[in-house]
Amino acid sequence: MTALPYVDGNMLDGPLGEVFAVDLSTATGRCAHCGTASPVAGLRVYSHAPGLVARCPVCTEVILRLVRAPDRVWLDLRGATFLQFPMPPE
Amino acid sequence: MGIVTPGFQGRPRSGAPNLPPGQYLTPDFPVLSAGPTPKVPRETWEFVISTETGMEYRWSWDEMMALPQETPTVDIHCVTRWSKLGTTWQGVSLDALLDGIDTAADYALAHSYGDYSTNLPLDDLRDGQAWLVHTYDGDDLPAEHGGPARLLVPHLYFWKSAKWVRGIRLMVEDNPGFWETAGYHDYGDPWREQRYQGD
Structure with a gap:
């Protein structure tokens, strides 16, 4: 496999910020395929596509997909077993 | 004082008459x-058509190249809104590949090296509407454009023309592919601007 240009997961801050009320830049996601837990910022995001495709930096499987229509957004998280967000102490 | 009243014109259309609505022309x-x-x-490349009964039909590269070759010149339309007119390809008609395959399937799922897939009605692969292409503009199809071989189904949005295609599953029921499971339209007719589900 040769690498095509991709960008790091920091670019997801804006698009995911439309969906989530929490700051995703410090979130962690666990890959449903290989089990690696990675910071969202460390995912490999293929953005030259009809949607955003964020892949595991270890096994390259899809963790997250985001498709933005003018009036709707689809978020597919089937490739993640969890997203973990740091929260202020209760 | 005159008032310009453009009147009702329906959906906004692109400038060129041969472009589907919402598309722009690109030379790139x-x-x-x-x-x-x-x-x-x-x-090691191979192309496999599998039927709903589990039958498999395989072609090596040399076997595929020995089939009758066609050189379609077609317009292509990407759902990200660019269109490119008069693109020239070489490859094998899906009619030639499907010829003699006994199936009752109505649907097809094209799947690729890598994890990409896309679904289409089987009828949209027949009657001179689809090709397995290996040459673009007279040269070997570059890997970034889907080489060594990709699907070419130019009457639908270009995400249906699966890059690096490895095979086609013929199915009795429709199964959505990579983008179709993430909000994109099941059929994807650019002239009806079927970009997203519900369009």
């Missing part, structure tokens, strides 16, 4: 990809 050939580019040597 943008590279879109949902993942890494797979390296597929021709020596």
